[in-house]
Amino acid sequence: MTLLFDTQFLFVRALKKLVRNPILIFFSLFQPIIFLVLFTQLFSKFSQVPGLFPSGITYLEFATPGILMQNAFSSALQSGTSIVEDLNSGFLQKMLVTQVSRPAILIGRLATDAFRVTVQSAIILGLAYLLGFNMATGIAGILLTLFIIAFFGFAWSGISLTLGLRTKSAETVFGIGAFLTFPLLFISTALVPGSAMPTWMQDVSSVNPISFATTAVRDLALPNAFSLSAEVTSLAVIALIALVTMSVTVYLFRKVVS
Amino acid sequence: MPDIISVSDLVEVYADGTKAVDGISFKVNEGEFFGFLGPNGAGKSTTIKILTTLLRKTSGSVSVAGLDLDKEAKEIRKIIGVQSQETSVDPELTGRENIILLGHLQQMKGKELEERVDKLLEVVGLKDAADKRAGRYSGGMKKRLDLASTLVHKPKVLFLDEPTTGLDPQSRATVWDYLEELNKKDGITIFLTTQYLEEADRLCQRLCIIDAGKIVAEGSPVGLKKDIGADAITITVQDKKSAGDKVATKAAAKELLSKIPAVIKTVDTEEGLTIYVKNGGLFVPELVRAFDKTDIELVSINISTPSLDDVFLKHTGKRIRTEELVKEVTTGRFGSRRR
């Protein structure tokens, strides 16, 4: 019970901080929106080259799931900065000398990040719709997409929190996040299909988590692409990543908190 | 009176091998205003962090309100309030929200919490600024907010790590008054650490003087000063003929003083030499006469009844005023370069 209440208090606290600092959300949204507006224009003719992209769809339709994942990925990788802030300002210690349920500190943080990524994704999706995007599986597809994104974000938040607890440096967390985003994004099927890549890139891309997550959403978005088994596989891979990152996060968090 | 904090043979060795706390033992009585006085790096914060369950001790045993630190940390957290050395308020929450959050985390709610928060805001003088974000508060306001939020659940024992460091004299006086009231009226036991002699002198009923991880003296401020049993005379000297070697002149003066039977002890200080004698007033003429016969000139003489600084000096051979210690190190270095 305490766990639930404490999680809620900390979730509300983090949300208030976020709302009062909306500039952070604008910063995170800036890049995906640039991608959504400019990249899709830049690539619009390219995607009509026969054999490279799935035929009969626009580049916007192809790339929107990838852009959503890019956003989830890069936002989640910043998650660790907030715990570092609390650690270095002493606010974490201040909470730790109260009776607060220890897991609530972690869960409250993760819940906030998942919420944030979901809201950002909804904004991106809305904008994509305005530009002509359509989700083939309709409203159910949209809900499942938001769920997948929140879950995917959850996994990477864990990595970021781990980094934060380990290095105690917001700059490092931020730097590593920025450093990882582009290589992992470009060597994935987020923006370009595997068939359009050199072989070595195809190999890397096929094990890249961003590819799995993108595929999970793309299969919901594109017409006649949905297959239950493929969907389950993608989700299983994401769940596996989340399991690993969460275990490490919990382990490190307990070390800091004890 | 029963003791509410009991510490024995406490040791803390940090991961890098620093022995920050080196086998200290002490007790704090219920309702007491107790202090740890010591310079920077003495081990005060480390001790507080251990006592407040934030840091795992290397060895020793600690109990707070009869609860064992190793087994009942959670119970201890319910009854203590802690203000750490670094002021920590959430800058994006308002003053009121900061206190409410801490109240929530201490399992308070509803009307009871609301009233408590209103009262605390009023007491620490933040009523008008209550709904402003804490990030816009001045340093003194943040400290007061921090204090208020540690009091929200009416703790039995309050731990304050240098609560007035960095405050202007007026804010400091306000905090002092408030702490005294908390202790006297509400009967809260207070464990305070400080580098300020005046603070320890004014607030603490009993204190431990701590240096390099060890307790070097323990007692009431009055008792500790009395124990010195002497007045302190601080003199500065220089060579009558040349402006020559200051160190040698000082050494010569010390040598001279050691031959005077009335002198109990002479200690080197940054200003010059501090001489302890039974009766300072009567000793001064003798002092002047003794120096008259030599090449050493007495530049200044300053008599004082013993302060806690003298207590510290007696037990450690150093003065506690950290800023001046830093100055001494710098001038010392310049001196040797000139030679």
Ligand SMILES: Nc1ncnc2c1ncn2[C@@H]1O[C@H](COP(=O)(O)OP(=O)(O)O)[C@@H](O)[C@H]1O
């Ligand atoms: N996390 C740490 N790791 C290693 N040494 C530390 C750590 N924290 C403090 N110290 C060292 O322990 C000693 C005591 O520090 P501290 O308890 O903060 O002293 P005080 O609060 O009296 O100024 C100092 O020498 C300090 O440098």
Ligand SMILES: [Mg+2]
């Ligand atoms: Mg300290």
